[in-house]
Amino acid sequence: xxxxxxxxxxxxxxxxxxxxxxxxxxxxxxxxxxxxxxxxxxxxxxxxxxxxxxxxxxxxxxxxxxxxxxxxxxxxx
Numbered sequence: 001x002x003x004x005x006x007x008x009x010x011x012x013x014x015x016x017x018x019x020x021x022x023x024x025x026x027x028x029x030x031x032x033x034x035x036x037x038x039x040x041x042x043x044x045x046x047x048x049x050x051x052x053x054x055x056x057x058x059x060x061x062x063x064x065x066x067x068x069x070x071x072x073x074x075x076x077x
Contacts, residue, residue, distance in 0.1 A: 013065060025040070025052070039051040046065075
């Protein structure tokens with residue numbers, strides 16, 4: 001299920017797992033999520049995927065590695 005949370009439209013690229021995790025954390029906290037915990041980001045050919053949890057549920061933050069644009073998806077379970 002896609003959630004309507006939107007993220008940053010940053011013009012700086014995201015090159016490392018650490019940068020992806022921080023951006024995912026910031027995106028979720030900016031959207032009002034509390035107690036955010038990110039898991040190990042992994043990269044596909046065209047996106048970083050960062051699993052995360054918060055008091056409001058489980059999420060996946062998809063990050064464009066070139067632009068830093070994010071899309072948040074609510075995870076099942």
